[in-house]
Amino acid sequence: xxxxxxxxxxxxxxxxxxxxxxxxxxxxxxxxxxxxxxxxxxxxxxxxxxxxxxxxxxxxxxxxxxxxxxxxxxxxxxxxxxxxxxxxxxxxxxxxxxxxxxxxxxxxxxxxxxxxxxxxxxxxxxxxxxxxxxxxxxxxxxxxxxxxxxxxxxxxxxxxxxxxxxxxxxxxxxxxxxxxxxxxxxxxxxxxxxxxxxxxxxxxxxxxxxxxxxxxxxxxxxxxxxxxxxxxxxxxxxxxxxxxxxxxxxxxxxxxxxxxxxxxxxxxxxxxxxxxxxxxxxxxxxxxxxxxxxxxxxx
Numbered sequence: 405x406x407x408x409x410x411x412x413x414x415x416x417x418x419x420x421x422x423x424x425x426x427x428x429x430x431x432x433x434x435x436x437x438x439x440x441x442x443x444x445x446x447x448x449x450x451x452x453x454x455x456x457x458x459x460x461x462x463x464x465x466x467x468x469x470x471x472x473x474x475x476x477x478x479x480x481x482x483x484x485x486x487x488x489x490x491x492x493x494x495x496x497x498x499x500x501x502x503x504x505x506x507x508x509x510x511x512x513x514x515x516x517x518x519x520x521x522x523x524x525x526x527x528x529x530x531x532x533x534x535x536x537x538x539x540x541x542x543x544x545x546x547x548x549x550x551x552x553x554x555x556x557x558x559x560x561x562x563x564x565x566x567x568x569x570x571x572x573x574x575x576x577x578x579x580x581x582x583x584x585x586x587x588x589x590x591x592x593x594x595x596x597x598x599x600x601x602x603x604x605x606x607x608x609x610x611x612x613x614x615x616x617x618x619x620x621x622x623x624x625x626x627x628x629x630x631x632x633x634x635x636x637x638x639x640x641x642x643x644x645x646x647x648x649x650x651x652x653x654x655x656x657x658x659x660x661x662x663x664x665x666x667x668x669x670x671x672x673x674x675x676x677x678x679x680x681x682x683x684x685x686x687x688x689x690x691x692x693x694x695x696x697x698x699x700x701x702x703x
Contacts, residue, residue: 421660422474422699430699434472449535453485453698456510458503458532466564467501474698480626480676481507482659482703484597486693487624487686488512492596497549497586497609500525500564502532504599504626510536514597517590521548521558521581522566548583549602551611556583567603570635585612594621601676604632606643617650623686625652625679629670644669652679659703662690 423430441462451457460467469476494508499518509516520526526546533542548556557569561577629640654667655678671677695702
């Protein structure tokens, strides 16, 4: 880690909503993790939220942020925890090692579908499902999603930013995996919440999910929109138009106040944007959710 990246990371940790009132404790967690991993370099089982846990080792950026911060993507992860109920279905597209699936299915008790294309990362996802005893509650798939069935080639050595290769893009390490559509994968099942984190490949994923997106039981979509679609020639403005066409409003969430704030476009302050509909039902769920305590904060 370069010096500039280290300062950026420390600043993020210190100013995280769950850390900003206890900065020294947060920086202490960071220091203990870094020192222990340099001495022992061992895989650790991290006890997380509501009895959920995950396996983590040095270098797993998404998971180690949860060690430092409690909930790395605080607003979106808290929204998930406040929204979901045990009778719900959660779909995690681009699940990586499974942070969101663990929260949805181990901490909130929902059922889940988790889709992760990179085989090594999928193996990590499977380990995290196993240690949370989620094999019966979560269906995991080692494949990609797109507009139609086929295959996709992915980078395989870029941790949380592995992505489908664009036309003409070269990668030192890549892997070809099968691809289907979300509509075909779900076989008629109707989720309450979908998370999509596919590093710019959102357009074909959404094109293969039209039936699912129209289903009235789908209340919300958490989608990363970080400009990566440009590598494929996709326009994020059209994604926003498409989601509005399905009846969704782009929003952010304030977990401590349990308040939804509507946006005119994508969330410019975070990587993810919440797309919500049936706001009255969502607000009722958010208000009635049990409080969660983490890092000395209640939300």
